[in-house]
Amino acid sequence: MRIPQHLAIIMDGNGRWAEQRRLPRIAGHRRGVEAVHEIVTVCREIGVGNLTLYAFSSENWGRPDDEVSALMSLLSHYLRGELKTMLDNRIRLNVIGQIDRLPANVAAVLRETIAKTADNSEMTLTLALSYGARDEIVRTVRKLANKVAVGEITPEDIDETMLSAALDTGMLPDPDLLIRTSGEMRISNFLLWQLAYTELIFSDLFWPDFDRKALLDCLKEFSCRQRRFGLTGAQVKPEK
Secondary structure, eight states: OOOSSSSEEEEEEEHHHHHHTTEEEEEEEEHHHHHHEEEEEEEEOOOOOOHEEEEGGGGGGGSHHHHHHHHHHHHHHHHHHHHHEEEEEEEEEEEEGGGGOOOOOHHHHHHHHHHHHTTOOEEEEEEEEEOOOOHHHHHHHHHHHHHTTTTOGGGGOOOOHHHHHSTTTTTTTSSSEEOOOOOOOTTTSSSSTTTTTTTTEEOOSSSSGHHHHHHHHHHHHTTTTOOOOOSOGGGGOOOO
């Protein structure tokens, strides 16, 4: 089975999972946190080097205040509860998105966890928080425009490599595989630049039901894909 160097996941369906069971939506989010723990564990075991989870989008701020507050509380609880696991398993925490929009107490826990795991090198777990890809691209363009304005670079210096490096994900390789749960078939403003040649798999399972078996099934399907990057099949060397 071929293991992606970088796996990205849109974790969708917590609310609908709860509604189907006539539970409050927060119950689905709590069960979703348990699924995160399981999937992170499996990815670390099988050798995924980079795992990026779409945890909270910039559009999610528009949800009811009580749900947003509960999600922020769950995030803080998850970070505190998983710190020892990250340290024991040499997992480095990384974050992309507008972190300054998060509540101060949540941002403090986030920064503390990032600092304490900074030297870990076996796997990078990236949480996309208050993240939107269009916003990321706009912020990156402004950053490069400012460099042009002060004479650090010229417009001609800007190429795909420079833009990629200036994105929130500049320290990461582009995802090899994106998985979205809940049966929805869209990427919802997630990693628009980075997904240019990423393989996409859509699972009908709601995120709380997405477990080890479901992940391994997706990876088996990924292993059967031929990634051509614009070339012909005959030109592509088999991946190991």
